[in-house]
Amino acid sequence: MENTNTGTVELDTPIKQGDNEIKSLTLTKPTAGALRGTTLNALVNLDVDSLAKVLPRICQPTITEMDVRFMDPADLVQVGVVFAGFLLPKRAS
Secondary structure, eight states, rough: OOOTEEEEEEEEEEEEEEEEEEEEEEEEEGGGGGGSOOOOOHHHOOOOOHHHHHHHHHHSSOOHHHHHSOOOHHHHHHHHHHHHHHHGGGOOO
16 A cells, blocks of 8 residues: 655756755655645645745755745646645545
């Protein structure tokens, strides 16, 4: 059975943090507390500002809000799709 509490995304364009390059992100299913400062409606619609707040709280390796804002749009969509899957009830997946 597949683990529905995490999801990994291979990035088309690595995120640069100094001398390091992040080539993939592992997202962990957020708790309600990780969603603070956003609305569920905005997150379901993959609102960039809302994702920029939440993704740094649930990604490994750690990324910043600015990393999200400079992310390749194709990568942001991939990450957003994995994130949106966490918002569905188990019976819908």
